[in-house]
Amino acid sequence: MSDKSSNQMWGGRFAAGPDAIMEAINASIGFDQRLAAQDIAGSRAHAAMLAATGIVEPSDADAMREGLLTVLSEIETGDFAFSTALEDIHMNVEARLREIIGEAAGRLHTGRSRNDQVATDFRLWVRDQCDAVDGALKALMQALLAQAEAGADWVMPGFTHLQVAQPVTWGHHMMAYVEMFARDRARFADARKRMNESPLGAAALAGTSFPIDREMTAQALGFDRPMANSLDAVSDRDFALEYLAAASISAMHLSRLSEELVIWSSAQFRFVTLSDRFSTGSSIMPQKKNPDAAELIRAKIGRIFGANVALMTVMKGLPLTYSKDMQEDKEQLFDAADNYMLALAAMEGMVRDLSANVSALEAAAGTGFSTATDLADWLVRVLGMPFRDAHHVTGTLVAKAEAKGCDLPDLSLAEMQEVHDAITGDVFTVLGVHNSVASRTSYGGTAPAQVRTQIARWTEILA
Numbered sequence: 433m434s435d436k437s438s439n440q441m442w443g444g445r446f447a448a449g450p451d452a453i454m455e456a457i458n459a460s461i462g463f464d465q466r467l468a469a470q471d472i473a474g475s476r477a478h479a480a481m482l483a484a485t486g487i488v489e490p491s492d493a494d495a496m497r498e499g500l501l502t503v504l505s506e507i508e509t510g511d512f513a514f515s516t517a518l519e520d521i522h523m524n525v526e527a528r529l530r531e532i533i534g535e536a537a538g539r540l541h542t543g544r545s546r547n548d549q550v551a552t553d554f555r556l557w558v559r560d561q562c563d564a565v566d567g568a569l570k571a572l573m574q575a576l577l578a579q580a581e582a583g584a585d586w587v588m589p590g591f592t593h594l595q596v597a598q599p600v601t602w603g604h605h606m607m608a609y610v611e612m613f614a615r616d617r618a619r620f621a622d623a624r625k626r627m628n629e630s631p632l633g634a635a636a637l638a639g640t641s642f643p644i645d646r647e648m649t650a651q652a653l654g655f656d657r658p659m660a661n662s663l664d665a666v667s668d669r670d671f672a673l674e675y676l677a678a679a680s681i682s683a684m685h686l687s688r689l690s691e692e693l694v695i696w697s698s699a700q701f702r703f704v705t706l707s708d709r710f711s712t713g714s715s716i717m718p719q720k721k722n723p724d725a726a727e728l729i730r731a732k733i734g735r736i737f738g739a740n741v742a743l744m745t746v747m748k749g750l751p752l753t754y755s756k757d758m759q760e761d762k763e764q765l766f767d768a769a770d771n772y773m774l775a776l777a778a779m780e781g782m783v784r785d786l787s788a789n790v791s792a793l794e795a796a797a798g799t800g801f802s803t804a805t806d807l808a809d810w811l812v813r814v815l816g817m818p819f820r821d822a823h824h825v826t827g828t829l830v831a832k833a834e835a836k837g838c839d840l841p842d843l844s845l846a847e848m849q850e851v852h853d854a855i856t857g858d859v860f861t862v863l864g865v866h867n868s869v870a871s872r873t874s875y876g877g878t879a880p881a882q883v884r885t886q887i888a889r890w891t892e893i894l895a
Contacts, residue, residue: 458756459516461524463763465507470556471521472504474549474632477652479540481645487543492536499533500525521553522546543642544635547666547754551631554762556653558675561769562624568776569617569682570894573610575783577890580606584883587865588703588793589802596800599865602788604878607886609689614890616682623678627671630655634665637753667753669743669761676740676765679772683733686775690726693782697723702792707785710778725782729775739768797865801830801840806862806871815854825852 476497483493503525506512518524523546530537583602590600630650633640639662646658659665696703710725742764746757804826811822828851833840841863848855861867873879876886 455516458519460520460759460762461514461516461518463766464521464550464553465514465524466766467521467550467553467557467762468507468525469504470553470560471525471549472500473556474552474649474653475525475540476500477649478544478632480652481648482539482542484648485643485645487642487644488539492539495533495536496529496540499529499537502532503528520546520550522549543640543644544632545637545666547636548631548634548662551634551666551668552653554669555627555631555671558671558765559624559627559654561675562620562627564773565620565679565682565776566617568773568780569613569620572776572780572783573613573617573890574894575780576606576610576613577887577894579603579783579786579788580610580883581887583788583790584880584887586788586790586793587797587869589797589799590878596796596802598805599797599802599868600878601869601880601883602790602793603880603883603887604869607883607890609685610886610890612685613682616678616685619678619681620675623671623674627674628654628656629659630657631659631665631668633658634662637663637666663753667750667758669747669758672761672765673740673743673747676736676743676768679736679768680740683736683772683775686779687730687733689779690730693726693786694723694730697721697726701796702789703796704789705787706782707787709785710782725778729778732771732775735771736768739764794865798839798841801833803840803863803865803868804830806868807840807859810859810862811852811855814856814858815852 479488479493479496479500482488483490503512506528512524512528514524515527518527526537526540529540580603583606586602587599588602588605589596590598590605630646630653632649632653633644633646650656650658659668693704693706695701697706706721706723706726708721711721711723743761746760750757807829808819808822808826811817811825812819815822817825829840829843829848832847832851833843836843841860845855845857845859848859862871869878870880873882876882
């Protein structure tokens with residue numbers, strides 16, 4: 433494809449082309465070529481509308497639409513020569529279309545501008561990403577559900593401040609992440625619904641005097657409706673920011689799970705074993721099995737957060753409508769989307785392959801006087817003691833067990849009655865970790881029966 437007409441888009445305004453520095457800073461084709469499929473879809477819809485409204489001859493519109501398919505085929509097969517002198521994907525496609533079908537290609541841009549064109553392309557691309565994310569999040573949730581179902585009865589420590597707090601079940605812990613990623617999925621669905629309006633036909637900023645049919649192009653591209661204000665249509669990037677905001681929250685959830693997998697797979701915890709597919713060895717220490725996939729997910733999250741802040745910073749000072757600053761909206765979003773999807777896929781793989789060390793989980797669940805709250809609750813429920821008094825009695829019993837070097841269930845009834853003489857042998861029914869988790873039957877609690885109820889609910893939702 434020739435560059436000899438690269439400056440024709442400017443008409444007669446500039447006698448000389450930009451120098452190499454200006455060309456380099458101005459060009460976006462190095463990254464916005466990723467919008468090729470969306471750009472061609474938008475142009476084909478626009479061409480059909482131009483013919484339907486009588487703005488161009490049907491024969492010209494047919495030639496445009498067929499020629500655009502040829503261009504798309506060349507891009508997909510790697511036979512298309514992108515030119516930085518032509519700046520962006522729009523001009524690269526249009527220049528090649530002119531080579532294929534001749535002067536009819538020049539009529540394609542009637543009734544639109546690159547401003548509404550790029551807004552449409554980018555919105556379509558982000559919408560496609562929302563659809564891809566939905567499937568990836570669903571797959572991760574299903575992997576977590578499988579782990580939860582396998583370990584609905586396995587006891588493990590629940591932590592606050594990374595200190596053993598109360599026993600919970602493995603299934604309950606896995607289901608906590610199902611809830612988190614479900615909220616992420618809902619955020620993307622909500623953002624997709626809001627972004628599903630078409631900017632096409634807003635032209636440069638004020639609309640157009642041509643009798644275009646914006647409803648027709650919106651429908652052809654799967655939008656719910658055209659955007660109602662042409663100024664907003666070309667200058668809005670909320671859809672990209674909403675994607676990045678949702679991705680950032682979801683990435684934070686991925687990072688929290690990654691952190692737990694790093695801790696749990698350590699020799700000090702030994703709660704889980706990661707598969708060889710998602711671990712690496714050490715170059716000098718043969719015993720090492722490093723949780724590299726989890727660590728890399730945890731690190732990549734910073735790129736997603738950074739993209740969110742970067743685009744907010746680009747947009748914060750821009751007056752209406754379009755400014756060239758907005759060319760900086762894509763590269764970091766592309767990078768964030770790529771790394772977010774990679775992190776989701778890696779996490780799904782790790783979760784599916786994960787092996788829990790059930791005996792280590794159960795042993796840890798009983799440490800740190802984890803059933804102290806169960807004892808306090810028993811004192812309230814059975815003896816009618818005010819909770820603050822029960823808290824004090826339980827603390828005294830914990831101190832006694834700690835001094836003796838044992839756990840609460842290892843104290844004798846006589847030793848407990850030295851602290852409060854109304855305690856009966858019935859207290860031991862709540863002190864084991866299995867008894868503890870089984871008693872937590874409130875809605876959303878850790879009791880295996882409650883966990884299975886939630887598993888069944890989510891299995892049905894995701895079916």
